[in-house]
């Protein structure tokens with residue numbers, strides 16, 4: 001909540017992670033998933049850096065995110081991964097986004113708006129195949145008909161088909177069996193299209209977990225999300241590192257007498273005369289209130305425990321050793337063995353995705369190359 005509270009983002013590590021993923025998927029195209037403000041890293045800057053580092057496509061959740069990226073001058077294909085509303089078909093066409101369809105409802109709208117906005121150009125669409133996640137997508141037996149409908153539209157190109165896994169990150173046999181079954185179903189759909197002489201350009205299915213565990217899921221392109229941001233969801237030796245570090249500075253230091261409590265609700269009391277440091281970051285900035293009395297921060301290479309409740313705009317730590325001064329740098333989490341989005345996620349029983357996307361708007365993003 002202060003200009004001193006920042007998320008420092010090291011784009012050279014983004015580049016490294018992209019290269020590592022590409023070397024794992026040997027030759028498959030790379031789609032960087034930039035939904036939800038690029039998992040909190042800043043959608044425009046990460047889109048620009050991705051394009052500079054030669055990404056093949058960008059994936060977003062909403063049409064609005066896609067439009068924002070396109071307006072910033074990005075030229076690579078922007079794929080809208082999630083179902084959009086009919087009323088958004090106009091923007092999809094106007095901004096040359098690539099939709100993924102589950103049924104034929106938007107086709108007439110694409111036809112109409114492509115004529116209006118793009119002259120002789122065509123819109124590229126994907127068909128999503130629901131192989132078991134039971135979220136979006138056409139059922140496998142519906143895909144052939146839907147593909148024929150797309151092919152019958154004069155302003156549309158059937159760019160490809162794709163699917164999404166439900167359990168590629170699960171290590172147990174149930175997860176493995178389910179994923180293999182999804183891949184099998186997907187292959188059957190691909191073969192059915194082929195035997196009906198329908199060729200598509202791009203087939204993709206792999207998310208981060210599949211990139212690291214299922215070579216047979218790579219097809220023509222992979223969709224990298226959380227691994228791109230440095231948090232592989234399965235064990236790997238790959239040289240993948242986080243590149244967002246949430247930092248602040250000590251804003252005030254105070255003495256505390258034995259027995260005095262700290263912050264709302266008196267949830268912690270000093271067991272000796274000690275000192276506390278106040279840090280201007282709170283749950284409004286995405287530092288969960290569940291980390292009250294349950295996290296540490298790093299100052300001058302030493303770890304200090306959070307004491308009392310985390311407030312909307314403030315976190316308090318105990319300084320029981322070392323020498324800490326006002327304006328000293330504080331690491332909340334980042335590229336640190338102990339303090340990172342993965343360990344923080346474990347503490348509050350969630351996944352690193354949620355920790356990253358929750359980093360609030362008033363935490364200033366600072367980029368370095």
Ligand SMILES: *Cc1c(COP(=O)(O)O)cnc(C)c1O
Nearest residue numbers: 033081164207208223224225226
């Ligand atoms: C979010 C998303 C991804 C990326 O998932 P990660 O687990 O973060 O790699 C890939 N594909 C689709 C369709 C998604 O929605």
